[in-house]
Amino acid sequence: MKKIAIFLGLSVLSLAIQPALAAVNLLSGPTSLVTSPTSAPASSTPTGLFSFTLSQDGGETLSSVNVTLNKTASSTLSGADISSLTIYKDNGDGIFDPSTDLLAGTQTSVTIDGVTSIPLTINNTIATSSSKFFLAVKTNSSWSDTTPIDAFLASMPINAIITSTSSPTSTAATTSLISADTTGPALTGVVAHDTAGTDAKQPGDTIVFTFNEATNKPAITNANVNAVLVLNNSHSFLDTLGNIGSATWNPAGTVLTLTLSGTSTTTVASVNLGDTVTVVTPSNIKDSVGNGATGAVVITGTFGTAPTPDTTGPSLSSVVAYDTAGTDAKQPGDTIVFTFNEATNKPAITSANINTVLGLNNSHSFLDTLGNIGATTWNASGTQLTLTLSGVSIATVASVALGDSVTVATPSIITDAASNKATGSAVITGTFGTSPSGGTPPTPCSNGLKNGLLYMAFGDTNVYLAAACELKVFNGQAIWHAKGKKFKGIIQLNSLNGLTIPSINNHNKHEDEDGDHDDNDDDKKNSRGGSVSGKIKIKVQHHEDD
CATH class of the missing domain: 2.60.40.1220 (Immunoglobulin-like)
Structure with missing residues (x-):
């Protein structure tokens, strides 16, 4: 009986001095980092697939992680199209960044539609408080968006996290679809627009470059425009002072509008209709996954119609x-x-x-x-x-x-x-009119004048000609005798008031056959004389005597 008691006491003592069993705790995850369909380029940088957080209390380490890449039904994806599956240990900021996080393990032999195990050899210690890890994938150069497009869903099966001892229990997790996008934005159109006016190619005209998908909208400046968008024919987008007006992207980054600069049509850029624009390779114009833009397009549209040079004088x-x-x-x-x-x-x-x-x-x-x-x-x-x-x-x-x-x-x-x-x-x-044969008098004007007759006014030595119902002074000094001739029928007016002829009573003056002035002949009329609108009484002769 005594022996039994001693044995039981030793057994209890042995249990009391044994160390407690170690444990690894899964604090969070695995969590998918791809929550909506996304694209990846060929030869990609690591793309995060999952994250999970562990803690331990006995010095345990992370040994390996299992993952499955399941291709879509139409895809011809193979393990050769995947460069590697990798595990990274977080640097403490909680965000996946392969440039700052610590690489812990890599697997370059990837099975499609089967489990691939990623072994960890470095940076695999687990903190007692917490350590976060990321699982990522890199595509190979053969990863392609040529139909059928390479695409897969990544899954971490149940209990996919393996530690040195006491591996934690974990649930399954799956990403959204990851598809190949290996083609960069394509330049599909370059169109000139006459936004400045009708002159051919002048400052203020624009050139619109269109791409078939969204771009990263890089800054296009005086310094890089001719290098990013190369013109043939030794032409340039810069004016003679080396400037462009502006270069602006639409919100989606599919359309770039370049405004030409300069001070005149002679200083504007040499770019022209029919030039070919080629996107340089590699280009700083990229899509969302980093594929560089490509393409070569001829400039169409119009800068306006140049006015045809006028080389013909008036006829x-x-x-x-x-x-x-x-x-x-x-x-x-x-x-x-x-x-x-x-x-x-x-x-x-x-x-x-x-x-x-x-x-x-x-x-x-x-x-x-x-x-x-x-x-x-x-x-x-x-x-x-x-x-x-x-x-x-x-x-x-x-x-x-x-x-x-x-x-x-x-x-x-x-x-x-x-x-x-x-x-x-x-x-x-x-026609200059018909020569008078029957003494038909000139047609009176509404102001009393008769076109073609001569007029004078008292106190005025000028002689006036009535033409187009207006009085016009003859060139040179007005005289009664010119070149030895006497001119009859000059009508004497009371006064001149612009083009208005005031009433005249018994003041008409003409020259007789012998050259004197006789006011008593006012009522006499010849074949070309008469009363004018009751305002002027005249005796007119429109001929010359020797």
């Missing part, structure tokens, strides 16, 4: 005579209208240059016998020149006649906006 298209003075054939006050087919610079046409600028044949002239013209005026656009004939009678009017040919002198002082000189020849058409 004289017609010369038309008008009977603006009355019914007499070609008398002072009649006009000649010269029409050009485009706007001109409207140079001054005077008595000094008219016969040179607008040459007449038949030895004719636009000058009256005193060497004058009445007036020359251009319309607002400079397409029509109106010449008013001068003279003191039919006999002294210019010799120009219907049927004469007018030829623009070469070189001409008449030019267009591009400084091209006028040319052309035209025959004078129209």
Whole structure:
């Protein structure tokens, strides 16, 4: 009995001095790091698949981790397409980053649709408080998005975490689909837009580059644009000062808009329609998984229509005579209208240059016998020149006649906006009126004047010609005798008030056959005289005596 008691006491003592059994605790995970379908490039950097956190109380270490890569039904994925499966120990920040976390184990022999074990040889200690580990995958160069696309789901089976002793119990976990994306953004279009105006290629015009998928939207600047997007034909996106206007991406990074800079059409960039734009390889334009952009596209669109150079001067298209003075054939006050087919610079046409600028044949002239013209005026656009004939009678009017040919002198002082000189020849058409055969008087104007007749006013030594129902002073000193001739029928007015003719009573003055002035002849009328609107009583003769 005594022996039994001693034995039991020793057994209890032995149990009391044995160490407690070690334990590894799974604090969290395994947790998938791929919670939605994602893409991976060929020859990728490590892509995180799972994370889990352990603790231990007896110096245990992490020995290995099991994982299964299950390819999709259509995929031809093989173990050769996977470069490695790896385990990383967290550096303490809780975020997977293969550049800062500690590599703990690598498996380069990967089984597809079966379990692959990843052994750990370094950085595999487990802290008593907690240690976090990550499982990652790297693709090989053969990983491809060529149909059928390489793709898989990664799974950690039950109890996939193996420690040196006392491996923890773990549940299964699975990632979302991981597919191959091995093709970078493709440049699909380069289109010029005439955003600045109608001139061909000017500052402010834009070029729009379109890619077929989202990019990382890198900065495109003066310093790199010609290196990132290479032009042929030795052309450049930079203006002559080495600048671009701007380069902006749309929010998705699929469209890059380049604005041309410069101070004029001569300083704008040399890039042109028909140039080919090639994305440099490797490119800093990348997709979300880091594939570099590629592509070569010809620039289409338009920078605007360049104005056709104007190398042709104004052409004289017609010369038309008008009977603006009355019914007499070609008398002072009649006009000649010269029409050009485009706007001109409207140079001054005077008595000094008219016969040179607008040459007449038949030895004719636009000058009256005193060497004058009445007036020359251009319309607002400079397409029509109106010449008013001068003279003191039919006999002294210019010799120009219907049927004469007018030829623009070469070189001409008449030019267009591009400084091209006028040319052309035209025959004078129209009419100067019909010569009076029955003494038909000129048609009165509403203000009492009669076109083609001469007027004077008391106290005024000038002689005036009525033309287009306006009084115009003759060039030179007004005199009663010119070139030895006497001119009859000059109508004497009371006064001049602009173009208004006031009432006149018994103050008409004319020149008798012997040259004197007789107020008692006011009521006499010849074939060309009469009362004008009750305002002026005249006796008119429009001829000359020797």
